[in-house]
Amino acid sequence: MRDWLSSLPWVGSWFQRKVPEERRIQAPSNPQLTAERRRSEQLEEELGACRERESVLRKQLTVLEDSSQSDRQTLAALEDMLRDPNRAQNAIVYYQLREIWFACHRELVKLVEELAGNMEEEERYFHLERFRQAQADELGRLERTLSDVQEEYQLLNERRRKKQEELHRSQRIWHYFKRKRLEAVVSSLSDELKPIQQQINDTREHINEVRMREAPPYAGLSLEGRRRVNLAAIALAQYLYLRFRKDNLADMARGARIKPVHEAHFGPPEECLTIMRQIREVEGRWRSDKDRSGKVRRRARFLAKKAVYSREGQTVPDLRCLDDIQPSISQEGGEVVGDAAPLPVNVLDMDLWDLREAMR
16 A cells, blocks of 8 residues: 555655654663673673683693602602612712702802892992982082072162153153153163073973982982902802812702703712712811902902803803813902912803803
């Protein structure tokens, strides 16, 4: 029926009229449906985050399982060694040598932390002192500028005051031309005083801003400070190597650091007991060395003279300048010198005592 009516000329045009946009009936919004949709999107995001977290945890679990399996194998190998009378002493020597390694590493960490802490405190103090000195210098310059500008302002203002007084006295009819000239002078002086007054105000504001200025935050140990700390760590690593060089204990400790216990073999029980006695003797001499700090300081100064850095910002010296160790270093006047032929040992290249881990 609608199609037939639409075919009529005047009726069809009425059916084809478009309803204005504002008169169309809009479907009412459903707040509950909108909230459910948003909740669904939020749950999907949370589900994605949970899946990512699950993937990370699965990887961590795999790593822990591998580590646990390795620990079980090590424990089984250690039990086998301890059950064998001929090998049991080797395990004891192995762990004593590892304790030497980690004791030396702890000494390195302690030195680096103490030295870096002291240097940071010193640098922070000088950082603040430099700021205060620069602040005082800038305030002095601004106050001198303010004094000069105020003096110039007073001179001009005094000239204007005198001209104004002269103008005030020149009120007779025959003073007409003189009065015009004085008015021009007073106006000119007033114009000259305006920028000077503005400069005085700006300078005072600048002075207040400088006085209220706070010191910038300390950025941490400087490049030079980090280099000094690392050279001291290298010096201590060399000193410790020389202490445990006797009877090849330093090299054996390094082997115990990188090899598993079941691969340790130091000889029959009698030889293992000899090694344990040597460990006690050398460790005792090391810990009782009263000039240990002085020796490390002299060695660090000696290394500083030969240290080479291949690029700007490098805090660890190049390996090639550390290819040998000076067995003993003495001080002659203000200089430190080597007393014997160097040993071809590079503690940094060997990463002796986990040196790189301790450095800054």
